[in-house]
Amino acid sequence: AGSWESLYRVVLLGDPGVGKTSLVNLFAGVPERDVPELLGEDTYECTLSVDDEETKLLVMDTWEPDEKNRSHNCCLQMGNAYIIVYSVTDRSSFESASELRIQLRRTRQAENIPIILVGNKTDLVRCREVSVEEGRACAVVFDCKFIETSAALQHNVAELFEGVVRQLRLRRDGS
Ligand code: GDP
Numbered sequence: 001a002g003s004w005e006s007l008y009r010v011v012l013l014g015d016p017g018v019g020k021t022s023l024v025n026l027f028a029g030v031p032e033r034d035v036p037e038l039l040g041e042d043t044y045e046c047t048l049s050v051d052d053e054e055t056k057l058l059v060m061d062t063w064e065p066d067e068k069n070r071s072h073n074c075c076l077q078m079g080n081a082y083i084i085v086y087s088v089t090d091r092s093s094f095e096s097a098s099e100l101r102i103q104l105r106r107t108r109q110a111e112n113i114p115i116i117l118v119g120n121k122t123d124l125v126r127c128r129e130v131s132v133e134e135g136r137a138c139a140v141v142f143d144c145k146f147i148e149t150s151a152a153l154q155h156n157v158a159e160l161f162e163g164v165v166r167q168l169r170l171r172r173d174g175s
Contacts, residue, residue: 011079022151114167
């Protein structure tokens with residue numbers, strides 16, 4: 001008794017170059033090969049222990065902005081949670097993040113799925129184009145969680161994935 005285990009699919013979205021792969025690589029262990037081919041190779045399974053309970057995540061870094069339609073729909077349909085990443089050094093990636101949030105809301109209208117907006121590359125202080133206040137305000141408007149990270153400094157990356165797990169559990173437990 002007591003070994004309650006579940007597997008959640010977490011999908012990363014965001015423009016190329018914002019740091020999705022870097023964030024996942026800090027976390028995910030083994031590449032998971034046993035997934036539908038359509039999803040590509042960049043899916044990782046990792047087990048996180050948060051608040052004394054283990055949760056398995058299937059983290060999917062499969063978003064390709066140029067592959068429209070099938071692959072996109074698949075990404076937008078199959079996540080149990082979403083991490084939308086932009087770079088604080090790239091305003092257009094911040095705008096893309098808003099568009100992705102809108103697309104996601106359209107696709108998964110009735111569902112209350114966890115979405116975390118992530119401003120990555122906070123170490124590049126002098127190149128910053130998007131302030132922390134703007135990021136936070138955007139998350140309020142779009143009704144999602146918000147965190148700033150630096151994959152390069154490994155800052156807030158553990159907190160990001162723990163946050164995803166907590167959000168998933170809140171919904172599981174119906175609170
Ligand atoms: P993806 O296309 O979204 O998966 O982005 P990548 O993870 O491939 O990262 C794109 C580039 O940004 C790479 O050269 C990374 O080393 C760099 N990068 C990613 N995260 C950070 C970060 O937090 N800080 C800095 N300075 N560079 C980063």
